[in-house]
Amino acid sequence: MEADAAKLIGAGIACIGMGGAGVGVGIIFGNYLVGALRNPSAAPAQFTNALIGAALAEGLGIFSLVIALLLLFT
Amino acid sequence: MTDPLHQFEIHVIAPLFSIFGVQFNFTNAALFMLVIVAIICALLYAAFANPELVPSRLQSVGEVWYEFVHNMVRQVMGEDGMKFFPLVFSIFSFVLVANMLGMFPYFFTVTSHVIVTAALAVFVILLVITVGIMRHGLGWFRLFAPHGVPIAILPFISAIEVISFLSRPVSLGLRLFGNMLAGHIVLKVFAGFVVSLSALGITGIFGAIFPLGMAVGLTALEFLVAFLQAFVFAILTCVYLNDALHPGH
Numbered sequence: 001m002e003a004d005a006a007k008l009i010g011a012g013i014a015c016i017g018m019g020g021a022g023v024g025v026g027i028i029f030g031n032y033l034v035g036a037l038r039n040p041s042a043a044p045a046q047f048t049n050a051l052i053g054a055a056l057a058e059g060l061g062i063f064s065l066v067i068a069l070l071l072l073f074t
Numbered sequence: 075m076t077d078p079l080h081q082f083e084i085h086v087i088a089p090l091f092s093i094f095g096v097q098f099n100f101t102n103a104a105l106f107m108l109v110i111v112a113i114i115c116a117l118l119y120a121a122f123a124n125p126e127l128v129p130s131r132l133q134s135v136g137e138v139w140y141e142f143v144h145n146m147v148r149q150v151m152g153e154d155g156m157k158f159f160p161l162v163f164s165i166f167s168f169v170l171v172a173n174m175l176g177m178f179p180y181f182f183t184v185t186s187h188v189i190v191t192a193a194l195a196v197f198v199i200l201l202v203i204t205v206g207i208m209r210h211g212l213g214w215f216r217l218f219a220p221h222g223v224p225i226a227i228l229p230f231i232s233a234i235e236v237i238s239f240l241s242r243p244v245s246l247g248l249r250l251f252g253n254m255l256a257g258h259i260v261l262k263v264f265a266g267f268v269v270s271l272s273a274l275g276i277t278g279i280f281g282a283i284f285p286l287g288m289a290v291g292l293t294a295l296e297f298l299v300a301f302l303q304a305f306v307f308a309i310l311t312c313v314y315l316n317d318a319l320h321p322g323h
Contacts, residue, residue, distance in 0.1 A: 048149070048309065055306040059245040062252030069255075073079075 007071050014068040021061020028053045078262040082186055082255070103190070106182045110171045139167075143308065150312035151319060158315055161201075165194065166308035173254060173300035177293070185303075186254040188247065195247035198311050206318035217321040246310055253303050257296045264289040 032050040036043035088100040121136025129137060143163045147155055169185060176183025184190050206214035218235040219228060267285035271278045 048146075051302070051306060052309060052313065055249060055310065056245070058253075059249040062248050062256075063245070065252050065256060066248055 011068040011071040014064045014071060017064030017067075018061040021058050021064075024057035024060070025054045028057060078259045078266065081258060081262060082183075084187075102182050103184050103187065106172075106175065106184050107190075110168060110175060110184070113171055113175070114167045146305075146309055147312055150309065151316045155312070155316065155319055158312075162308055162311055162315075165198070165311055166304055169194070169250065169307050170301065170304035173304055174297075176254065176258070177296060177300060183254055183258060185250055186258055188251045191251040192243070192247035194250075194307075195243040198246065198314060199243040202314045202318045205315065206321060209319060210321060214318070214321050217317060242314060246307065246314075250303050250307055253299055257292075257299055261289060261292055261296060264292060 028050060032043075032046065035046070084101050084103050086099040086101055087105060090098045090100055092098060117132075118136055118139075121132045125133060140163070143166050144159065147159045147162050151158065172183065172185045172190075175181055176186065206217070210216075218232045218239070220231060220235070223231050264285050268282045268289065271282040271285065274281075
């Protein structure tokens with residue numbers, strides 16, 4: 001197989017990792033909503049924590065995007 | 075269709091000088107960073123030039139901006155973290171205005187360049203290490219040995235803690251970079267669909283309504299992301315600085 005074709009395939013495979021980040025962010029906000037509906041008075045104080053968790057989960061997905069971009073453009 | 079990465083190109087506006095064969099130039103990135111700082115200074119100066127008891131609209135914006143960061147720093151770091159408030163406010167304002175300025179068509183987004191975000195992130199982590207060691211001496215390294223862990227698995231846990239600490243500057247810088255880069259590429263791709271569809275004739279022009287609507291929706295989403303990423307960058311700075319001030323888990 002040519003090296004360029006392998007690079008493109010690798011970039012595509014690397015993007016699968018972003019799906020995991022999507023699942024993670026969904027779980028965090030879903031569980032935040034579940035908790036917020038059960039105890040609405042405690043929800044605003046925990047919104048910051050939800051955002052931090054979402055940012056950390058999303059950062060790992062961004063890693064795989066960066067790997068894909070590196071494969072495409074270097 | 076034009077290249078979606080074309081918008082991130084750096085142009086030399088004015089060559090300045092060269093030292094030891096390294097050329098220093100005034101680029102569009104440098105120009106936009108100066109514009110960002112000028113906008114922040116002008117906005118805050120105009121907001122607080124004539125402070126009144128009943129705030130005008132601009133003064134309210136300035137107060138909301140200030141109090142938002144103030145509350146964030148106090149919540150995360152407590153009272154003794156307030157001396158880092160100017161730093162966190164500067165970082166938040168710079169990233170926020172950079173992201174928002176990038177949303178204007180034909181404007182350059184400085185935060186979509188990994189060198190800018192990585193420089194900010196590495197600066198934050200070096201500051202965390204410096205403050206931690208100045209405050210607590212070598213005791214700061216207890217951060218890597220959490221309290222109450224059995225001695226048998228302590229080396230294992232410490233290795234994981236060290237790796238997670240070292241990945242912080244990487245993830246902090248790449249998160250902002252990746253979000254801004256990906257958002258602007260997606261916007262450009264959908265705008266490109268509109269152009270290439272409407273070139274197909276009358277059916278294409280009607281079909282182009284869908285990518286156009288998508289582009290409008292994505293623009294709204296990008297404004298949200300621009301704010302959210304500035305907020306996340308600032309609050310993670312607070313969380314990491316809190317580790318330097320209070321290393322006990």
